[in-house]
Amino acid sequence: MESKPEVLSIQNLSFAYDERPLLGGVNLSIYAGELIALVGDNGAGKSTLMKLILGQLKPGTGTITLFGDDAFSNPHFEDIAYVSQDSIRGYRNFPTTIEELIGIHVRYLNAKAQIDELLATVQLSEHKSKRLSELSGGQLQRVGLLLALIKDARLILLDEPTSAIDRTFSAEFYRILRDLAVSGTAIVVITHHLHDARAFVDRVIRLEDGTCHIECATLDDHGTGGAGCHCLHPQPVGRS
Numbered sequence: 001m002e003s004k005p006e007v008l009s010i011q012n013l014s015f016a017y018d019e020r021p022l023l024g025g026v027n028l029s030i031y032a033g034e035l036i037a038l039v040g041d042n043g044a045g046k047s048t049l050m051k052l053i054l055g056q057l058k059p060g061t062g063t064i065t066l067f068g069d070d071a072f073s074n075p076h077f078e079d080i081a082y083v084s085q086d087s088i089r090g091y092r093n094f095p096t097t098i099e100e101l102i103g104i105h106v107r108y109l110n111a112k113a114q115i116d117e118l119l120a121t122v123q124l125s126e127h128k129s130k131r132l133s134e135l136s137g138g139q140l141q142r143v144g145l146l147l148a149l150i151k152d153a154r155l156i157l158l159d160e161p162t163s164a165i166d167r168t169f170s171a172e173f174y175r176i177l178r179d180l181a182v183s184g185t186a187i188v189v190i191t192h193h194l195h196d197a198r199a200f201v202d203r204v205i206r207l208e209d210g211t212c213h214i215e216c217a218t219l220d221d222h223g224t225g226g227a228g229c230h231c232l233h234p235q236p237v238g239r240s
């Protein structure tokens with residue numbers, strides 16, 4: 001099987017808030033074309049790990065490498081997109097249409113994206129003239145993903161993208177993410193709804209006791225299973 005380029009490498013990472021340890025000895029590698037579910041209890045450090053990857057926090061020890069470069073020397077802002085829960089909620093208050101919002105981002109990024117193609121990718125073509133306040137929760141999540149695609153990000157980080165949408169919209173959203181991963185984009189999704197994600201992701205990574213564990217197909221809907229490291233699928237979805 002052809003090896004995939006390593007997008008993200010974390011080695012022996014630790015982090016503490018006010019000397020209260022949260023993460024310790026985290027080791028993780030993510031490759032181009034992978035769709036990863038990041039799970040864990042509230043307070044386990046999932047959002048903190050995202051902030052460390054984004055350079056918003058500095059680890060106590062360890063290294064983060066992005067696209068082969070030390071993340072603190074070259075944070076690769078142009079290659080990473082982060083879609084947070086707060087940004088999605090904020091979109092609803094923008095007094096603009098999807099089409100107008102796209103125009104703002106294209107001009108800001110000086111992007112050369114094929115907008116009609118990207119609208120089709122996230123299944124928003126027929127809604128592009130709607131105001132953001134008129135969109136459903138699932139459609140707003142697709143708007144957030146669309147803006148990441150305009151940036152042409154090689155690594156997309158999403159924080160609870162399906163928390164406010166029903167299972168039908170959730171499945172549609174994960175199918176879109178699966179297609180993006182097949183095309184080569186690396187995607188990490190924080191989720192508390194593993195039952196929605198498990199059919200689409202390549203790996204499930206649980207943050208627990210300050211470190212990462214790979215989990216497996218025996219997981220229940222809460223993401224719990226036997227001790228130790230396992231793999232979610234005998235073979236990753238979409239791979240040979």
